Amino acid sequence: MDTEKPEEKKPIIEQTTDVLATAAGTLAETAVKSTAKTATKAVAKRIPKSVKKAAKKVAKAAKAKKSAKKSAKKVAKKSAKKSAKKPPRKAAKMSAKRAKKSAKKSKRATKKKSKR
Secondary structure: OOOOOOOOOOOHHHHHHHHHHHHHHHHHHHHHHHHHHHHHHHHHHHOOHHHHHHHHHHHHHHHHHHHHHHHHHHHHHHHHHHHHOOOOHHHHHHHHHHHHHHHHHHHHHHHHHHHO
């Protein structure tokens, strides 16, 4: 512990200067962003309506095309999954056995009724 240098405290003037410099940087950044936003709005106002409409149509068509591709991929994946899944053979055998049992029971019932 003796080998460590004690932390030197900066004078209050330097500390204040550092805080002000940081604040000025943040302010400048905010000012640049707001100016850019205002400039963008001003330019957008000067663009003719026909150009705006055309741009919107192009954007809408591109968006529709992307969504169509995505939905086509989803449908393809779902159909591939459905075709890949086959019912287990045990279930098919069990249902066949049940059908045979029920057929035998119904035959027995009809025989009993006819004997009476």
